[in-house]
Amino acid sequence: MDLRIFTEPQQGASYDTLLTVAKATEDLGFDAFFRSDHYLKMGDGDGLPGPTDAWITLAGLARETKRIRLGTLMTAGTFRLPGVLAIQVAQVDQMSGGRVELGLGAGWFEEEHKAYGIPFPKEKFGRLEEQLAIVTGLWETKLGDTFDFHGTYYDLTGSPALPKPAQARIPVLIGGHGASRTPKLTARYADEFNMPFASVEDSDRQFGRVRAAVEAAGRGADELTYSNALVVCVGKDDQEVARRAAAIGREVAELKENGLAGTPAEVVEKIGRYAEIGSRRFYLQILDLSDLDHLELISAQVQSQLS
Secondary structure: OEEEEEEOHHHOOOHHHHHHHHHHHHHOOOOEEEEOOOOOOOOOOOOOOOOOOHHHHHHHHHHHOOOOEEEEOOEEOOOOOHHHHHHHHHHHHHHHOOOEEEEEEOOOOHHHHHHHOOOOOOOOHHHHHHHHHHHHHHHHOOOOOOEEEEOOOOEEEEEOOOOOOOOOOOOEEEEOOOOOHHHHHHHHHOOEEEEEOOOHHHHHHHHHHHHHHHHHOOOOHHHOEEEEEEEEEEOOOHHHHHHHHHHOOOOHHHHHHHOEEEOHHHHHHHHHHHHHOOOOEEEEEEOOOOOHHHHHHHHHHHHHHHO
8 A cells, every 4th residue: 555645836835845845755654755737826825935847846856865756646738748748757767767657637727827828728638648649659669769640739750759768667647537538548558547536436436437448448457556646634633633624724524524634543444445445555635745743643653554
């Protein structure tokens, strides 16, 4: 059972803050440090000191950490051309010694596109499908061969398909609630399927769709890792849970219903319910990046029980 730390820096975090959290993630025995790929805050707060770029951040962390996996939930397909993205991710994988994973999604937050002059196309899913084909195709092209792709949205001719990642295959994550196209895309390209911010029941239903699609594509359903991303709010007692909930502007009852919240025993019990439906990896959404004691508690009293 993997526990991974998942951050939302667009809500307000500098690179130095992210580095501190990533080093704590490594020191405390968590499996990975992941971050969102957004350029604009959501909801309350001022978002200061402003956005950081996901892949620039991960490049820095690649040189300043040694063990943890590094990746995105999810890189926005609208932000980068697929050929450029393939180069960026392969380079960061080399810089990390082969510890990178790519979560890739279609992009959805229109306001951040308006704020920074990024085109927000109407047809995003078709673009995502071509992006996945190009990024994985470039990485898989043999040295000395060239890569061509002629699609509706992207056209590549005679690409040397360089550089190559350090890993033989960079794990690709796909996620979402879509009932048809998302499972089919997952079956074709993904190593992991992630269900974001969903109940046990909804996760079970979507995992079933993905498993069926994977098997229909001629793969074994258990070739994929099935995972959940959930907000986390753990306290040694009810008072500490309430304090941490207030610090992120959430209600305890809502967090317990929609996330992993409560005492360590309560959180372990809920993780067990997700594990029963096949979830093997959890991305713990940490919203207060200044509270390193929170990470220490999760490591000492939640992660220790799962391992």
